[in-house]
Amino acid sequence: MFKDKYYSMNEEIYPGNQIINKIKSKYKYQCKRSKLKMIFSKPIIIFIVLIICSFTTTPIIAYNVPAFYELIYQISPMSAQFFMPVQESCEDNGIKMEVISTYIHDSTAEIYIALQDLRENRVDETTDLFDSYYIHCPFDTMATCKKVGFDEASKTATFLISITECDNKRITGNKITFSVNKFISGKHEYNHIPVRMDLSDIKESNSKEVSLIGGGGEKYGEYVGSNTETNNAIVSSASMDFPVKGIDFTGIGFVNNMLHVQTSVIDALNNDNHGYFYLRDENENIIESAYSFNFIENTNNGERVDYNEHVFDVSPLEIDKYSLYGTFVTSNLLTEGNWRVTFPIN
């Protein structure tokens, strides 16, 4: 019977606790506003706010003092918009994400987002949203996200999201949903570290054809070609001694008289561990790789492994003049959750 099936399907549908809590918070907020309205008359509030505005004008102050924002909001939404017109937040997994303020001008919307750990120390000064944030809005956009601040006391990292409408049209009306499903933190940087090995021992390596998922470098077009989908990579070996935790050094050798240096990262989509190599000659001159490329393989137990291979235009005859160096970034903490805020952009 349709009715029975329809009934049982609907029994599985119900609102999440988060959304119900949001409504309850909104109700409490409305109650507070009503009380404030009763205590202060409009002229008094205007006078107080003008005094405060003459001393403080930054949205950050408004953010740190919610009562201040609430006071402004009593008078005029326009004034409130100037400071921080959004004040929408959500919480999941002990992490609170708040849209602090927006600034819409021409075809660009700039949005300040704060991420705060309410329970532990998972948000730190290295917190990175990498590719895990999504902007759902009714127009085609390009977006960038950069961290603009971190407050140690409140464990809050602030990000600036810049969204530009692709057609360069003025952004009007509508709303934007900003969501994040994970972020990484606890980053460690290894800057210009030497990779200790005698390069004169490096031999010709066996190679195999791999399917490329990306690549770049000054001579990528010359050696690989922009439309090529495969390239020769050295055959991976067991992980060698390497000072970077989270990145495996899986091979070094010559292929067609060019030096290949290969690393791999397990579960790269969830840690964003990455880096690059370069050579230094006897006079400390830096020789960048001619190109690099990426490919993926799966381990026997199905884990995805991302390989990165740097290729240097250096022949075996002159390799003993060089030393190998690298710069790498790894992270040791992945925090997952479902943070989603919808807010108007006008």
Next chain:
Amino acid sequence: MDKQSFTFNDCLEDVINVYANMVYRIAFSYTRDKSNADDIFQEVFFRYIRKKPIFETEEHRKAWFIRVTANCCKKMWSSAWMKKMVPLEDNIKFEMAETNNLHYELKKLPIKYRTVIHLFYYEDLSIEEISKTLKKKPSTIRTQLTRARYKLKEILKEDYDV
């Protein structure tokens, strides 16, 4: 349905407890999408908080919630925002494959019939009750229900007895 009467100020939580699922399910039946149902659900309760409506009986309160939810659904669907929007991937998964299939098939049902079908089959409202709640003529509801059933038979074929 709990027939006790609530006053607004001290029982918002009770109101949410009693009507949250109903509002959410109507919104979902219309949009068949969790994100949009979330938006409508919030809008309905925010209206309730803003307007602070007073009702003589719980039946009136229930009717208010159904009507406002249906209106919010229609308003959202006809907005310029919705017309430009690209739907996200399905964000709900049911326990049984058969239920998932039913969900996908119901997406094919024209929007205008979805609320009537939900109120009739899930909320167990009669045509007269639906007509009063949605403030439409009984004949309109009857016609919509007949057409909706016909469409459902076409969509679901012989899998379900509509």
